[in-house]
Amino acid sequence: MAVLIDPPRWPAHGTVFSHLVSDASLEELHGFAAAHGLSPRAFDLDHYDVPAHRHAELVAAGALAVDGGELVRRLIRSGLRVPARRRDGRAEPVLRRRWARLFAGTDASPDAVTAAGAELLGRWSEPHRRYHAPAHLLAVLQAVDLLSAAGEDLGPHPLAVPLAAWLHDAVYTADPARGPGADEEDSARLAERLLAAPGLALGDDVVAETARLVRLTAEHRPAPDDAAGAVLCDADLEVLGRAPHDYEAYVALVRADFAHIPDEAWRTGRAAVLERLLGADRLYATAAGRARWEDPARANLERELAAHRPALS
CATH class of the missing domain: 1.10.1300.10 (3'5'-cyclic nucleotide phosphodiesterase, catalytic domain)
Structure with a gap:
C-alpha cells in the first residue's frame, strides 16, 4: 500500500503538475490529500493534480516518488484507474x-x-x-x-x-x-x-x-x-x-x-x-x-x- 507521485511534467495554468495516486484505495489517497491541504477540486477521478512547487514537500511527507510509467502501471494493477x-x-x-x-x-x-x-x-x-x-x-x-x-x-x-x-x-x-x-x-x-x-x-x-x-x-x-x-x-x-x-x-x-x-x-x-x-x-x-x-x-x-x-x- 502506497501513495505515489510522479515528476511534475504536465503543463497547465502557468506551471507543471504531478499526479498523486494510491495503489491500494481512494480512501488512502483522499486521507493523504486532506492531511496535506490539497483541495478537493484537485481530484480528477483517480488522482490529484499537484503543482510542481509541492512535489518535494509531499515526497518528504511520505509519497513515493516514481516515474510516470511506474505510476500508471501500479494504478492499473490496483483497479483504480479510470478509463x-x-x-x-x-x-x-x-x-x-x-x-x-x-x-x-x-x-x-x-x-x-x-x-x-x-x-x-x-x-x-x-x-x-x-x-x-x-x-x-x-x-x-x-x-x-x-x-x-x-x-x-x-x-x-x-x-x-x-x-x-x-x-x-x-x-x-x-x-x-x-x-x-x-x-x-x-x-x-x-x-x-x-x-x-x-x-x-x-x-x-x-x-x-x-x-x-x-x-x-x-x-x-x-x-x-x-x-x-x-x-x-x-x-x-x-x-x-x-x-x-x-x-x-x-x-x-x-x-x-x-x-x-x-x-x-x-x-x-x-x-x-x-x-x-x-x-x-x-x-x-x-x-x-x-x-x-x-x-x-x-x-x-x-x-x-x-x-x-x-x-x-
Missing part, C-alpha cells in the same frame, strides 16, 4: 452524437437541434462542476438504455426520458443557500423554454412530461405507477451501486463540487443525505434497478456513513 471513456473530454463527442440521434427522423431543424445541444453541453461543462459534468450525463443516459433493454417501460412519451436526463442537472449551482429543489426547478423551467423552440418540433405533451420528470429528480420519489419517473430516478442513482472504488471516486467529485463548503458543514449535510437514502424502504423503483444496484448501493452508503460518524460525534 478515458469515462472522462468528460471523451464524453462530449459521444453526447453530441446522442443528442442528434434523439431527433433523427423527426421534423426538427438540424440548426435548432445543434443550437439546443450546444447550450446544454455548455451548461454541463461549466468550470465549477466536477461530478455534475458531462461524464455523469453520459452515465445517466447509458443507465436509461440499460433499464430499457431490461424491459422497463419508458411511459407514454418515451422520448421524454432521455430528454429529462439531458435537462435534469442543466442548472447546477452547488449553492445550499438556494434551498432543496431550486436547481431542479430551474432546470425544469429551462426544459419548458428550451424544448418549446419551434425548430425542435416537440409536442407540448413531450415538453411537459420532460419538465415533470426533471422535477422528480429533486427527491427521487416517483409514484408507484410512474414508469418513466422510475427509470429516470434509478438511472440518476445508478452511481450509488457501483464498485466500491468507483463509489469513492463519485463521493470525492461531489465533495469537489462543494469545495466551498467547510468540512464540518459538509460532513453534517452529507450524513443527513446518507441517512435519508438509507431510511428509504428501497433505493430503486424499477425491478431491474433493484436487482443490479440495491445491495451494493446500500453497502456503499453504510460504509460512507460509518466513516463520517467519528467526526460527527
